[in-house]
Amino acid sequence: MQTNEKNTPATPTKGSSFVDPETLMRIKSLELRAKVVVEGFMNGLHRSPYHGxxxxxxxxxxxxxxxxxxxxxxxxxxxxxxxxxxxxxxxxNLRCHLLLDMSRSMGYGTLSYNKADYAKTVAATLAYFLSLQRDAVGLLTFGETITEHLPARYRPGHMHRLMLCLEHAPSGSKTDVAAPLERIAATVTKRGLIVLISDLLAPIDTLEQNLGHLRARGHEVVLLRVLDPSELSFEFRDPAMFRDAESGRELYVDPDAVRESYLREFGEHAAAIEATCTNLGIDYYQISIDRPLELVLSDFLNARLKRGRQVGRRRAANPAAAAIGGAR
Amino acid sequence: MSVLFWAFLAGSAAVGFPLVFHLIRRAPSGHREFSSLMFLKTSPPRLTRRSRLDHLLLLFLRALAIVLLAVAFMRPYWHTAEDLSIDSVRARRVAILLDTSASMRRGNLWSQAKDEVEAVLDSLEPVDDVALFTFDGVVRPMVGFDEADKMDPQRKAEIVRGKLAELGPSWAHTDLGTALVSVGETLDVVAAGEDAEESSAALQIIVISDMQQGSNLDTLQTSQWPERVHVEVRRVSLPDNSNARVGLIAAEDEDVPGDEPRVRVTNASDSGVEQFRVAWSDESSRASPVSSSTADGVAFYVPPGQSRAMRVPRPAELASADRIVLHGDEAFFDNTYYVVPIQQQEARLAYIGSDAPGDAQGPRHYLRSALGDTPRRKVVFTSYAPDDPLPLVEGELPHLVVVTDEVSEAQREALSKYVTAGGRALVVLSGRDMATSLGDLLAGVDVEPEQERPGDDEYAMLGEIDFTHPVFAPFAGARYNDFTKIRFWRHRRVTIETGAPVRLVAHFDNDDPAMWEQTHGEGKVFVLTSGWHPQDSQLSRSSKFVPLLVGLLEQGIGQPLQSNSYVVGDVVPLPTSSAASDRTVLKPDGGEAKLSEQATVFDGTDQPGIYRLKSSGDEHLFAVNVAAAESDTAPMGIERLEQLGVTLGQQQSQSEEYDRLRQLRDRELEGRQKIWKWLIVAALCVLGLETFLAGRRAGQTPIGNEEGNR
Incomplete structure (x- = not known):
């Protein structure tokens, strides 16, 4: 299990070789975006871990x-x-299922792009990267209910369909993580990697049970929690009527008065999710959407690599493959 | 400066609103979308510290606008020189009308009434004028307005209290109508006298009574109520209005004397008792009304609001029973009914004439038929032929001697002696010879010789009648004074010398005397120039024949009392013939009232019981009872007074009136000055200025710094 320790927004320094997420998001095509990230990432490697x-x-x-x-x-x-x-x-081969939350809360963002855009790019990047390794990638988007389901395949044209699916994923209303997890547990019998990309801004009463179910069936689960910087710091100044993106409920909030309690409760919620993941042996990453995607991919792969080495000692498998599918 | 409505001053508290709005640190600047409110709680608007009040000028203008509005609603006005003083406000004249009728004897009604009077006196203001009147059948001023006028206001109440202590309920009936009209007019007259001098006082009558249904209100129907007199009714009442009355149904002429009398028991409509017993009683059993002999009595079952009549036999051992007592009723005041037993008087009549008893052509037959026996009178008729001796012995002298034919010398002497001693004789002239035979009894009268009877079409009528004469007095009324239906076929023409002791009572239409009264010594002779038998006239066929003869007979025996049963407060007419110097009336409580010689009536019937009228050895009894209406004690609705035009209501006291006038004057002043309009205009101006300033300031403020001070 690996937890991303860099929860605070990390802005790329000047002269950094990473692509600024804001610049990246200006690229309209999702597929192209994914290619930019992955190839940039590949260029940084002296030796491709995916040969052979x-x-x-x-x-x-x-x-x-x-x-x-x-x-x-x-x-x-x-x-x-x-x-x-x-x-x-x-x-x-690895069968990877990308579970993408498309609820309304994911449509929130204080930058020029929102969490949903960022999450789609992350999903596309992972999918593209995996497809380069000839791994089968599936996609499941959900809001209150499951909206799109693309089974994991590795075949010509599949990546294109997946990219289209991602680009045109309709947004749902509320966040309900339980339903897609149950669906995956019911339909995917072969063990694989399940990547859940969501802001998890919902009660987590059944989260442990559903994730535990997946883990019990032998799936490797990675949780990518995508958050806006303002959700992490709550740095508003003016009192305003705050409207809930999902329920439409309005509340008069004076940020100065409630900041402390917000951060406390938000922290408790995040800690609860993290504790759940720790208990179940799930990789949990909390990502601020202003973080460069290469870093996210790099962190992710490094963590997988470490994990793969641990397993690889036993299995002496391909290090790159072990980095992705090390937990099988 | 003063205001009409102080309550609107509370509106100034609204000044707090702009103050609070200014102190609220930051109002929501708009809506903001956020991903999830699950970690947020609502926060109340926060106030800034006092020192952070901004835009003081705007705050002042806003507060000023609100204060101006509040003051405008208070309707301020300026005082003027014309000031109102309490002395210039009219006072009240209060007439307390206290019911002292017999029904006020029930329970503790009288003490309640006295308490009410005390309450009225306590509620009076020093300037109020008060008078006390009592009423039952008549109104009596106890403390009048004139009397009170001269006194210190503080003493008025004391005098009324003093009079009140002396008062008590009487036995008379309730004539509320007369009392109200009388006192209302008194007040009106007193106030009318003042009108010229100063502002008249408010006129108020306070009636303190049990307001029973038996109260007589007839007078109110026939008189106009003075509108400015207000009547306030303070009713005194008992929790239980049960009352029943006992009374004797008057005996009628056809009743046989000595028959069992019939008694009626009437129960009040809201009575709670239904079982009664009625028994005879007398003076001796007064202390213990239910003596062994009367213990049984007769049981009556009378439902409320109904009456029952039954025969109550007079017990043989109670020959002197003179009252009927009702047992079973708590309201005692009308439970005894006094009765004077009917006594049959003997009237002795002597007749001198030659006609046979059954002769329908002669006057005797008609005379005997007309004067039959009645429950009150038994007529002893003695007939003498013209030649019979006339035994006019002392002690059995006839009350009237009727002469229709010539008399013998002995008869003439006896008759003359009898008349001279005070007897009464009726002479029906039959011819000149008869007049001659009567000698000096008809002194100064010359009868002309008999003439031929005129034809059937010729007749005379009574033309001129002196209705002031006691014999004709009962016919004085318009309904009875028509004697033209009686035709006289034949009469004797007479010439009466001037200076003769004669009072002409009736003339025929041809001016011939028809009847006269001739004084002879102590007695009197009545002379008719025409008889009543068919040969002479139609008089015996007339309905006036019997009363005329009875009137003549009563000239001899003296008049009886017109009735022997009266109610309390009635005026008892005295018999005219019993005029004497030593007439006294013995009251039931033992009191004695002497009557003057000129008195024709007795008006001292102030208590129920048996009264005795004594005059020169003669004694007349009459019973006085509580009026029947007084027993109708069910409460009367006060709205009946209103229906009869009485103005019900309470007059305001001087201080209340002063307050009312002051308010009226204040409204008038305020209405004239209309300061509120200017205040509204000022408020609008201030608001306009505030809008202008606020708009300008908003234009100057950078958008980034806009928040914070609204």
């Missing part, structure tokens, strides 16, 4: 009735007169 990673045959298994006859190895049958089923590398 391909679909390969792994083993044979004796045929038993009920197996798909498409996977019978006819050559071996000709040689040995026995039925064997070929087991392919793809079974061992």
């Amino acid at each position: 990673f391909s679909v390969e045959f792994t083993e044979y298994r004796e045929y038993s009735p009920g197996d798909d006859p498409r996977y019978l190895d006819w050559r071996l049958f000709a040689r040995s007169d026995r039925y064997y089923i070929k087991r392919f590398e793809d079974e061992t």
